[in-house]
Amino acid sequence: MHIALPPEMTAPAVQQVFAALEAAGGAGCVRFVGGCVRDVVMGRTPGDLDLSTQLTPDATEVALSAAGIRHVPTGKAFGTITAVIEGQPFEITSLREDVETDGRRAVVSYTTDWSRDAQRRDFYLNALYADIRGEVFDPTGQGLDDVQAGRVRLIGDAETRLREDYLRILRFFRFSASHGRGLDEASLNACVALREGIDSLSGERIQQELFKLLSISDPVNVVQRMIETGVMAHVVPGAPVNAERVVAGFHLTSDAIQRLIILIGGHGRAEVLNALIQRLRLPNRVADRLSAAAAAYAEADVRASLPALRRWLYRYGRQALSDALVLRVAETRLSPEAWKTLDQNLKQIDVPVFPLKSARLISVGLAPGPELGQTLRRIEADWIAHDFSPIVIEDAIDAIAKQANIRGQ
Template identity: 45%
Template sequence: MKLPGAEWQKRKGLERLLAALDAAAGETRFVGGSVRDGLLGLPVSDIDLATRLGPEAVMERLQGAHIKAVPTGIAHGTVTAVLADGPVEITTLRRDVSTDGRRATIAYTDDWREDAARRDFTINALSADPLTGEVHDYFGGAEDLEARRVRFIGDPLTRIAEDHLRILRFFRFHARFGRGAPDAAALEACTARANDLMALSRERIADELLKILALPDPMETVTLMTRHGIFAPVLPEIADAAPLARLLERERASGSRPDGLRRLAALLPADATLATSVAARLRLSRKATKRLATLAERAANDISEPKMLAYRIGTEEACDRLLLSEAGPAAIASAVRALRDWSLPVFPLSGGDLIAMGIKPGPAVARTLQAIERAWMAQGFPTGGDAVRSLARDIVGQALRESQ
């Protein structure tokens, strides 16, 4: 079997990099996702290389070839070559000396099979000669790829014990590459060891979970995970996948792009306090935490005044809130498309304008300004100067009378 030729193999500087790493002598190969996706005819974004050369030798050779080298993970054998069309990660062949479910102690090796054996799934253990395209397959990965089957290398329980994150990775790869029922041994092992997820950092869990949810259609996989209790140890709040199905229908109807955080919000109860707690548990960023809480504040009347909602919380969050509502797909699609074509208006008055109209500096200025803004919103955000001035005169006049 050979890796088909593709544009990603012609990236500027890649030929010089491969020459520096003695690819012609069999010292360096393409590995991982680039081989897997290349065989499937999918776009390849990240290029990873494995080499028999030690990391220090890799650094020296890149510097000698005038290629920028960054020791991104040199303690674990990884050096990044910075090329014009993007970085390329180069990792020295390794074998695991010991593992504890979260990290591994490694040693270098010159055995390609030994390096492949430490990878998680057979479809990720393929490597290819960069010059001839010959694919090296030690564990039946090519056959699994053709069958669209995600299968652990060796005993699934052993592989999960080495790195507990492989539980979530199994479901992500099944959602992306699998077809039909999941591998029975893998599913049984993931179900049995779901509690192992509690030993992982919440950042790693969040990253993997959001990747699953951001896939084009994760519905079957999320249903499978819910049914087998995979979420229960770290996210017991996710008990039903049905809200995700409703959201996916509305995303398709409105032409909305997949979004992991929006889909997570769909799986959680509409409770801002709870959403904030989940975000803290997953160590989400402040921005993501605020957005998740805002989406949890969704209300039945969001669909009735979408522009006012967008003005208050922002267009992106408003579109998300509409997609999460229980209104019909057609109504939501219409409202979301309208918001995408609408530019948020700018309120044309300031406190100084009100002071010039006779309002005394102090709390009354902010109070009156807010009243005018509410009236302006209720009238559909008129942009004409006369309409805004008329609103302002009426409300300022009332405020002045009340202050006498």
């Protein structure tokens, strides 16, 4: 099969890399591999341009050096050298076959056989190669058929593929959501049977796959099956996941963090949330957002009045309140239209700013000290209770000034 390569796959930098490697290993010793080939065949825009070569990592480095191309041994132990041209990276991986695996990493040996390299990959539709001229190679004989059918299948014996790397369980669901038309039964059954293997994966690897899944435009059916089959319980252990909440909530937002909030729910105890944050090794910005949403969730109500929304905005901030309310909407099964109206109302409300400073109170006669802080907090609470009315503050200042005058007389 021949395909018309898009401009990004025939750019001068790409041609430089191909020319450098072919000068050392001969024509055809390097090919595009995996996702970029798959996506072009499917009529999609390719992502990262990954390359495979018959050259060993050492030979790859020599070839790049001879052509004056900067390179970094980013994953040399696993066969990967990254060429960098004008800031653009190209991962170049030598053809490999697995010698030994433990479910997390593999010991590999190098080969010049494209078929052997293809057999160690995860899915048939990812085991496609293409040369710089657009000729597509399908060593398994099933990759192109699966691309055309929108079928995501593990190569060969499904359980064997998963035992080589349990992350493939999560990748199966992600690719089924992004590139599949349904879930392949044999692959699904293997994922369910070996779902406990997810527990052996690092939090970082799980987190990355989970956010990629949640960022897909419509992952609802796949996430629902993950919950129903018990797979999701190993992805977000301890969280009160609920398929109905996912179905109702995921269509409300495309924000991956809000979808995570909908997925894990708001009824879990603080220690459950903290354990999940640690298990997934979530970045501080994500962990803080989840914690803030959990605090706002305790008060948030989708039927709230404008004064209540203003009060919560002041207390929790716009992002935390939005995150908490989208979860509440998912739980109460409100329509997307109702959420859109609520969200628009939220965006139109200005977050109040407490205008009173201690200097103002000192200027009207209140002495610095513990009483000053207590008075500020009392006035602030009264200001919030009266829907942020400036009159409350002015009345309080007048009362303090009068009291100071009385004391001074």
